[in-house]
Amino acid sequence: xxxxxxxxxxxxxxxxxxxxxxxRRNGFKIYAGFALAYVLxxxxxxxxFSFADASQNRxxxxxxxxxxxxxxxxxxxxAVPDLNDALLTSFRLAALATLISTxxxxxxxxxxxxxxxxxxxxxxxxxxxxxxxxxxxxxASLLSLFLIYxxxxxxxxxxxxxxxxxxxxxxxxxxxxxxxxxxxVEDAAADLGATPLETFRYVTLPLLRPGILAAxxxxxxxxxxxxxxxxxxxxxxxxxxxxxxxxxxxxxPVQVNVLATMLxxxxxxxxxxxxxxxxxxxxxxxxxxxxxx
Amino acid sequence: xxxxxxxxxxRLIPYGLLAxxxxxxxxxxxxxxxxxxxxxxxxxxxxTPEGFTFNWEFANYSDALSGRGDQIVRTxxxxxxxxxxALLIAYPLAYAIALKVNPRWRLPLLFAVIAPFFxxxxxxxxxxxxxxxxxxxxxxxxxxxxxxxxxxxLLATSGAVIxxxxxxxxxxxxxxxxxxxxxxxxxxxxxxxxxxxxxxQAFLRVTLPLTMPGVVAGVLLTFIPASGxxxxxxxxxxxxxxxxxxxxxxxxxxxxxxxxxxxxxxxxMATVLALVFIYIRFAGTEAFVGSEEEAR
Amino acid sequence: xxSKRKFRALVAAGGALAIAVVxxxxxxxxxxxxxxxDVTVAEGGPPSGSVLISNWxxxxxxxxxxxxxxxxEQTGVKTDYxxxxxxxxxxxxxxxxxxxxGSSGGRSLFVVTDWMAKRxxxxxxxxxxxxxxxxxxxxxxxxxxxxxTTDPERKFSIPWQGGQxxxxxxxxxxxxxxxxxxxxxxxxKGKVTMLTEMRDTLPLxxxxxxxxxxxxxxxxxxxxxxxxxxxRDSGQIRRFTGNExxxxxxxxxxxxxxxxxxxxSLIGREGVEWRxxxxxxxxxxxxxxxxxxxxxxPAALAFLNFxxxxxxxxxxxxxxxYVTPVNxxxxxxxxxxxxxANDPKIFPTEAELAPCSEDPDPPGSPEDVAEVEExxxxxxxx
Numbered sequence: 001x002x003x004x005x006x007x008x009x010x011x012x013x014x015x016x017x018x019x020x021x022x023x024r025r026n027g028f029k030i031y032a033g034f035a036l037a038y039v040l041x042x043x044x045x046x047x048x049f050s051f052a053d054a055s056q057n058r059x060x061x062x063x064x065x066x067x068x069x070x071x072x073x074x075x076x077x078x079a080v081p082d083l084n085d086a087l088l089t090s091f092r093l094a095a096l097a098t099l100i101s102t103x104x105x106x107x108x109x110x111x112x113x114x115x116x117x118x119x120x121x122x123x124x125x126x127x128x129x130x131x132x133x134x135x136x137x138x139x140a141s142l143l144s145l146f147l148i149y150x151x152x153x154x155x156x157x158x159x160x161x162x163x164x165x166x167x168x169x170x171x172x173x174x175x176x177x178x179x180x181x182x183x184x185v186e187d188a189a190a191d192l193g194a195t196p197l198e199t200f201r202y203v204t205l206p207l208l209r210p211g212i213l214a215a216x217x218x219x220x221x222x223x224x225x226x227x228x229x230x231x232x233x234x235x236x237x238x239x240x241x242x243x244x245x246x247x248x249x250x251x252x253p254v255q256v257n258v259l260a261t262m263l264x265x266x267x268x269x270x271x272x273x274x275x276x277x278x279x280x281x282x283x284x285x286x287x288x289x290x291x292x293x
Numbered sequence: 294x295x296x297x298x299x300x301x302x303x304r305l306i307p308y309g310l311l312a313x314x315x316x317x318x319x320x321x322x323x324x325x326x327x328x329x330x331x332x333x334x335x336x337x338x339x340x341t342p343e344g345f346t347f348n349w350e351f352a353n354y355s356d357a358l359s360g361r362g363d364q365i366v367r368t369x370x371x372x373x374x375x376x377x378x379a380l381l382i383a384y385p386l387a388y389a390i391a392l393k394v395n396p397r398w399r400l401p402l403l404f405a406v407i408a409p410f411f412x413x414x415x416x417x418x419x420x421x422x423x424x425x426x427x428x429x430x431x432x433x434x435x436x437x438x439x440x441x442x443x444x445x446x447l448l449a450t451s452g453a454v455i456x457x458x459x460x461x462x463x464x465x466x467x468x469x470x471x472x473x474x475x476x477x478x479x480x481x482x483x484x485x486x487x488x489x490x491x492x493x494q495a496f497l498r499v500t501l502p503l504t505m506p507g508v509v510a511g512v513l514l515t516f517i518p519a520s521g522x523x524x525x526x527x528x529x530x531x532x533x534x535x536x537x538x539x540x541x542x543x544x545x546x547x548x549x550x551x552x553x554x555x556x557x558x559x560x561x562m563a564t565v566l567a568l569v570f571i572y573i574r575f576a577g578t579e580a581f582v583g584s585e586e587e588a589r
Numbered sequence: 590x591x592s593k594r595k596f597r598a599l600v601a602a603g604g605a606l607a608i609a610v611v612x613x614x615x616x617x618x619x620x621x622x623x624x625x626x627d628v629t630v631a632e633g634g635p636p637s638g639s640v641l642i643s644n645w646x647x648x649x650x651x652x653x654x655x656x657x658x659x660x661x662e663q664t665g666v667k668t669d670y671x672x673x674x675x676x677x678x679x680x681x682x683x684x685x686x687x688x689x690x691g692s693s694g695g696r697s698l699f700v701v702t703d704w705m706a707k708r709x710x711x712x713x714x715x716x717x718x719x720x721x722x723x724x725x726x727x728x729x730x731x732x733x734x735x736x737x738t739t740d741p742e743r744k745f746s747i748p749w750q751g752g753q754x755x756x757x758x759x760x761x762x763x764x765x766x767x768x769x770x771x772x773x774x775x776x777x778k779g780k781v782t783m784l785t786e787m788r789d790t791l792p793l794x795x796x797x798x799x800x801x802x803x804x805x806x807x808x809x810x811x812x813x814x815x816x817x818x819x820x821r822d823s824g825q826i827r828r829f830t831g832n833e834x835x836x837x838x839x840x841x842x843x844x845x846x847x848x849x850x851x852x853x854s855l856i857g858r859e860g861v862e863w864r865x866x867x868x869x870x871x872x873x874x875x876x877x878x879x880x881x882x883x884x885x886x887p888a889a890l891a892f893l894n895f896x897x898x899x900x901x902x903x904x905x906x907x908x909x910x911y912v913t914p915v916n917x918x919x920x921x922x923x924x925x926x927x928x929x930a931n932d933p934k935i936f937p938t939e940a941e942l943a944p945c946s947e948d949p950d951p952p953g954s955p956e957d958v959a960e961v962e963e964x965x966x967x968x969x970x971x
Contacts, residue, residue: 028389042420108314115307134521137558141325225414426840535971543970
């Protein structure tokens with residue numbers, strides 16, 4: 001029970017206790033700042049090395065700044081055609097895989113959390129299994145499957161594989177949002193005459209959006225990042241991680257760092273723009289922001 | 294009559310929702326797994342024209358395990374430690390973003406934390422390889438501060454591998470926890486405080502239990518792939534830091550001993566699944582499979 | 590859960606498995622092996638169309654001026670050149686399911702080390718090459734490469750580039766290292782790396798123990814593996830690498846590494862040089878092969894002819910800095926790039942190469958080889 005009395009404290013200890021209470025109030029924000037810095041360190045390194053002059057090394061990164069800095073790799077950022085192709089392929093793949101797996105996964109999550117049906121526990125098990133499987137096993141076993149059924153290796157086989165491993169993650173994330181979801185809002189909508197479909201579209205889905213977005217983000221990141229499963233099932237198609245791995249063994253072109261930095265900057269910018277738009281919309285609709293705890 | 298039809302259709306809904314995903318997983322996961330299983334029971338010598346023939350060779354499983362004990366313990370130690378550290382980092386961070394900052398900064402901050410993970414896994418790990426290199430400024434600083442000995446190193450150690458795992462799987466931990474903290478009805482916390490709970494009690498008795506589903510999801514989403522990872526060990530680890538994933542990869546791709554590789558993979562999957570089930574029992578099945586009251 | 594639910598869950602699981610079995614039964618059989626019974630000969634003819642070539646990274650001079658571009662210009666072929674061979678066995682294993690089905694994944698030509706070429710040929714994954722289709726090759730091939738231990742009649746492999754496995758030494762930190770035994774000196778604990786490629790690392794170790802790899806028994810190989818294992822456990826060996834040792838050298842993480850002679854240009858640190866160990870040496874030669882199911886083999890063969898003209902070969906060697914199999918290259922480079930022409934790493938004399946091992950296989954039956962490989966992999970990957 002916190003004491004409500006505030007007896008006068010000696011002025012001497014006023015300053016430290018002020019600092020202390022400032023710390024306590026802003027502790028979380030300071031911590032968030034540190035965490036953010038930690039998360040950004042490798043990005044910083046990547047950005048720095050995108051300026052490193054590596055001409056002594058056949059324009060390949062040596063991760064040592066021997067020759068000083070240069071802007072030339074930024075000027076010729078798209079000079080490595082294989083790299084560009086790989087990056088584009090990765091994005092196309094990730095976009096499609098995210099879309100499809102988010103839809104399928106959200107549907108599954110809804111089914112699993114909100115309905116009791118025969119086969120529910122088996123479905124849960126089915127979901128957990130891909131996440132517990134070493135990627136190399138998934139990759140190799142999928143390859144055998146594709147070959148036996150004559151599915152050509154390339155973008156298609158990659159897409160199938162990516163959707164497969166994304167579904168489980170989407171379900172888990174959406175599910176953790178669905179559990180304990182306050183159904184009374186939906187009941188209210190039904191009471192007001194909305195059909196189940198309308199309730200779903202206008203009440204449930206918007207409320208679910210953060211969870212679905214989080215799941216889609218995760219799926220996208222998983223797909224862009226995937227290396228092992230892709231390596232087995234790519235045929236001659238190259239995704240970005242596969243390109244980097246191959247290049248790493250013999251020297252990464254500096255353009256890789258340049259493009260990675262560009263990508264990061266673009267992502268941040270895009271998000272800022274989206275959020276700024278959202279803020280404008282909010283202001284125009286004069287929605288009151290929720291109170292802080 | 295119309296009632297019956299509607300109720301029949303209603304009962305079909307879950308199956309309709311479930312079908313695309315379930316079919317996809319069966320065809321593209323279960324079937325290949327069956328092939329794997331069949332392969333794990335074959336015998337033969339690698340790289341010979343005769344190949345491998347099916348022989349109910351359960352010895353592959355005991356062979357795969359023999360001498361692997363150290364590595365298995367090491368793998369789960371690395372993955373477990375990384376998961377715990379990630380949890381310790383992610384929970385306060387998610388809490389801060391969801392509840393402690395101005396709501397207009399929430400999504401930006403969240404994206405700011407996740408955005409670095411849109412650069413490739415490999416590049417991030419390679420960046421850490423640079424940061425932790427023996428003559429990098431950071432290592433020099435730590436040596437000056439006497440935190441590590443003069444002839445010590447950060448790279449090629451188990452610490453580096455764990456640090457890499459933690460860093461790389463952080464978003465898997467943050468996102469589910471954030472999702473579940475964010476949807477807490479804050480009035481519940483306020484109610485707790487109105488009932489004379491201190492901030493700490495409010496947290497332990499109200500917030501934490503309500504966010505358990507997110508924590509469980511985060512822990513699982515981190516621990517499981519971390520156990521099977523081999524990229525971090527390969528880039529950041531030394532000769533003595535190999536994880537089970539490295540062994541599976543080399544049995545598969547270097548030795549071409551597919552039956553043993555398949556057996557080892559299944560063993561690994563089984564162990565992880567067992568750990569997962571134990572954890573779920575401990576954390577409560579409702580957190581994972583959804584409570585029974587959810588369904589109407 | 591209730592027993593009724595348990596039962597239902599079991600039935601559901603059984604159902605899924607049954608579907609799996611049925612689907613699996615509709616497919617074919619993955620035997621895991623190949624067949625040398627009917628080996629085909631690669632078709633010759635005038636080159637045209639497009640062709641896909643897989644090679645090791647850094648093994649051809651790049652750019653608009655490079656060999657590939659020039660080849661395309663001269664013949665009208667459109668070459669897709671991919672540098673996706675990073676490790677012999679890994680490449681082999683990834684292609685294997687397709688090779689079993691008689692397809693090469695679209696590749697008309699790829700380059701692997703000689704022992705892997707032989708393994709692939711024995712498993713029936715390669716086509717034979719008609720010497721008449723590659724006249725320039727056999728006109729210009731250096732005499733010492735006309736035959737090889739792995740392919741005595743040059744039926745299926747054409748040498749591309751080769752080199753020596755030796756030691757890289759950071760002369761600013763440990764200039765005195767010059768033998769494989771030095772790598773085991775506790776003075777350099779944790780500052781040494783070795784290769785994951787068994788056929789490069791172990792022959793050097795065998796030689797440093799005074800054993801000739803060609804005469805070594807299986808027990809000798811296993812003993813050498815034990816020695817490596819001890820060094821790993823004690824922390825002497827920092828890690829086992831593919832080409833990544835160049836990074837460790839550049840970052841200053843290590844003072845010495847077992848490595849390949851042509852990689853000097855990939856090391857961005859002053860003072861690191863490649864040395865031939867005083868107690869051993871090992872040669873490797875990478876071979877161009879034509880796989881089964883290769884499309885457009887005429888273009889692939891034309892490429893080989895093109896690469897074997899001395900002017901083109903000289904350009905490749907000048908960039909790649911590995912040993913060339915083509916006659917006349919040294920003369921050309923004496924005029925165009927004397928330092929390269931006089932580099933003993935790139936143009937070693939026959940006498941220098943005589944005592945070197947050639948990436949040998951461990952002795953014995955396939956079971957023995959697999960046993961040795963497994964023991965080595967166990968050390969290298971945990």
